[in-house]
Amino acid sequence: MIKVAHIITGLAPDGAEKMLHRLVAGMDSTLFENEVISLTDLGAMAGKIEACGVRVRALGMKRGIPNPYYLLRLAQWLRQSQPQVIQTWMYHADLVGGLAANLAGFSAVVWNIRHSRLDLRVDKRRTLWTAWACARLSRLLPRRIVCCSETSRRVHVNLGYVPDQMEVIPNGFDLNLFKPDPAQRRAIREELGIPQAALVIGLIARFHPIKGHRNFVEAAGRLRREFPDARFLLCGEGVVSNNAELAGWIESAAIQDVCHLLGRREDIPQILNALDVATSASVGEAFPNVVAEAMACGVPCVVTDVGDSAAIVGAIGRVVPPRAPDALARAWRELLEARPEARSRLGLSARQRIEQRFALTTVIERYQNLYAQVSEGAPRSTSSRLAQSPG
Secondary structure: OEEEEEEEOOOOOOHHHHHHHHHHHHOOOOOEEEEEEEOOOOOOHHHHHHOOOOEEEEOOOOOOOOOHHHHHHHHHHHHHHOOOEEEEEOHHHHHHHHHHHHHHOOOOEEEEEOOOOOOOOOOOHHHHHHHHHHHHHOOOOOOEEEEOOHHHHHHHHHHOOOHHHEEEOOOOEOOOOOOOOHHHHHHHHHHHOOOOOOOEEEEEOOOOHHHOHHHHHHHHHHHHOOOOOOEEEEEOOOOOOOOHHHHHHHHHHOOHHHEEEOOOOOOHHHHHHOOOEEEEOOOOOOOOHHHHHHHHOOOOEEEEOOOOHHHHHOOOOEEEOOOOHHHHHHHHHHHHHOOHHHHHHHHHHHHHHHHHHOEHHHHHHHHHHHHHHHHOOOOOOOOOHHHHOOO
8 A cells, every 4th residue: 555645836726726626536445555745735635535525624824924934744644654655736735745744754756736837927936936945946856747737848958957856747637527518508597597509608717917817808709790699607716796907808808698597516526517619728738628628518618828828729729829809710710610520529529529539537647657666665764854955
């Protein structure tokens, strides 16, 4: 039995946290035992992970306030838990978890990078500093580094991460959960008062500058001039009618009467099935989960050319530059002008592409093989590698 301790910054219902949940839920429980440690608090994903029979606990760190006490406490938890592998998720957990593992004398550490680019316009300075620190320590703290996309790997090699320790394992998707379902399509449209024959374009993302909501809204305003009956569905944390900034963009684009703001929803497979076209309008992504989820539901996608978005959709979807609402509107128009049968064929091809490249079972097997390799010959060290390092 290989025990894996997963250390993650928090457990909000975001991309990395959802992938962690899918991973621990699907791993072979006769070969692996998992536990999850949140550096901060127990978010919405904690209960879902616990429902898989996985222990979850929170360290209680305050966001943005470094405190050596929590580093020492985490090291103590690891000594008590005695995992064979320590898997950290995202920059802050990579740094804090890597240092704590080193202090506790553990060497079988795997980092997990979820960013594809770093940008002062959208990323906090603390995040940039943490990524830089991880690059400097990447030769000392982790045994392996997992990137969720090829773009992410390339960007971080250029940042100074050690390339020979890196490998790409993409996100994986439950194809029994994300699948075409006409009944779900009808139900969501009835709930929202959207005619069954209406053309619906959707963006599912939390409200954040990196996600490109303004780009989406401006493109929607342009498209409506040609497709006055088209509907626009936006869903995600902060995507609500009392969001003054978002409401202002929607008013300027004159799409108030055809724009649905749903906020955060738990029924994403159903929402996706209600769409005719799904969109990622982001200015920065590593591996946008929602694109693959939409494709698994048989929904054609238009994506901005960031991260591995173009590689996910291939020739089946449409790829446009970021921050280019005219190009986004043109790509939507191309899909909407196609006959329903043509869109249906595209959706079927999209589903098949996800089955072939991003099935959850295949991705879980790759993680399990990695953990088995890392755990072999990795006894606890008697002293810190950082202390032994001449630098």
